[in-house]
Amino acid sequence: MTETSAAALTASAPAPVPPPPPGRGVRALPAVAVASCLPYIALKLVWIAGGRTCIPDGSTLLENRAMMAVANGVSVVLDATVVVLALLLTQPWGRRVPAWLLALPMWVGTGLLAPIMTGYPLQLAASVVDGTRPAPSDSEPFLDAWVFGVVYSGFILQGLTLGALFVRYARRRWGHLWRGALSDVTTTTAVRATAAAGSLSALLPAGAHLLWAAGVTTGLSADRIDGRSADFYLVEGVNGLFAVSAVVGTVLLAFRFPAAGGLSPRIPLAAAWVGSGTLGCWGGFLLLVTALPTDPGRGASGPMVLTYAVSMVAGFLLLSTVVSVLRRRAA
Numbered sequence: 001m002t003e004t005s006a007a008a009l010t011a012s013a014p015a016p017v018p019p020p021p022p023g024r025g026v027r028a029l030p031a032v033a034v035a036s037c038l039p040y041i042a043l044k045l046v047w048i049a050g051g052r053t054c055i056p057d058g059s060t061l062l063e064n065r066a067m068m069a070v071a072n073g074v075s076v077v078l079d080a081t082v083v084v085l086a087l088l089l090t091q092p093w094g095r096r097v098p099a100w101l102l103a104l105p106m107w108v109g110t111g112l113l114a115p116i117m118t119g120y121p122l123q124l125a126a127s128v129v130d131g132t133r134p135a136p137s138d139s140e141p142f143l144d145a146w147v148f149g150v151v152y153s154g155f156i157l158q159g160l161t162l163g164a165l166f167v168r169y170a171r172r173r174w175g176h177l178w179r180g181a182l183s184d185v186t187t188t189t190a191v192r193a194t195a196a197a198g199s200l201s202a203l204l205p206a207g208a209h210l211l212w213a214a215g216v217t218t219g220l221s222a223d224r225i226d227g228r229s230a231d232f233y234l235v236e237g238v239n240g241l242f243a244v245s246a247v248v249g250t251v252l253l254a255f256r257f258p259a260a261g262g263l264s265p266r267i268p269l270a271a272a273w274v275g276s277g278t279l280g281c282w283g284g285f286l287l288l289v290t291a292l293p294t295d296p297g298r299g300a301s302g303p304m305v306l307t308y309a310v311s312m313v314a315g316f317l318l319l320s321t322v323v324s325v326l327r328r329r330a331a
Helices: 002-012 024-048 065-088 092-096 099-130 145-178 189-213 222-226 230-254 266-290 302-330
Strands: none
Touching (some): 024 145, 065 092, 065 099, 065 145, 099 145, 189 230, 189 302, 230 266, 230 302, 266 302
């Protein structure tokens, strides 16, 4: 009798409802992401093979071919990761991927792409106003001008498509972690200490970028001062604002502010996620660039190197705070 009852209950229990299949628009996003990678990957492969397509005479890219090949190889791997992520975010097997294995490359991608997605349209708008075209600030030719439009447009498409797919994925898998109000978020002393350390560290790169955007030359190398343009000021301003958003978002998550208690955790979480990624990833990238061999007088100054190093450390500290808050809410 017991076995019969158990069988009846099992048979009457509703089966788990699988998530609905992605719509036509969602299915098109991975194709757009992959297509946006192709021009960039194709150019990089040509350069790795020794070609000089779009590289004019006198370009700094021709000074060290071995270093250029290594850098381009890394770039190809990073851009190919976009293809993997686009598939992971839309296929059923993607729901079984460990959280860290997805979140870490998405954090890196967000940090690297967000300033480009914000800064390049501003540069285009500024170029329309003053009648110039966005280009590197170097006095010597770097790449043919049209390459930047194609490549940066591809980056923007990658950011938009991956961002839309990740938001959809995260809402279905982890959406319960940021429901409710900010007053419901609880933290420990260790989390608050990490948030304080990361926020205080981020004040240095935030202040430096905003001062440089305002025209202050303190800490800049001589060649960077000579090569400043409207693009330079816009990029520095964007970097400074992302650093500020990282600090504000993390502080709101880690510390209780009665005035912000009714705010949804999604807003400071998004600010801390994007801002910390920009600090950590661009800080690390620029720090790596300063280690590459350059002609005397063309390298970064000591204060610039310090800014990049502190930016990288601050980004990872703030990310640690975000992860700790989410883990605590999941538990």
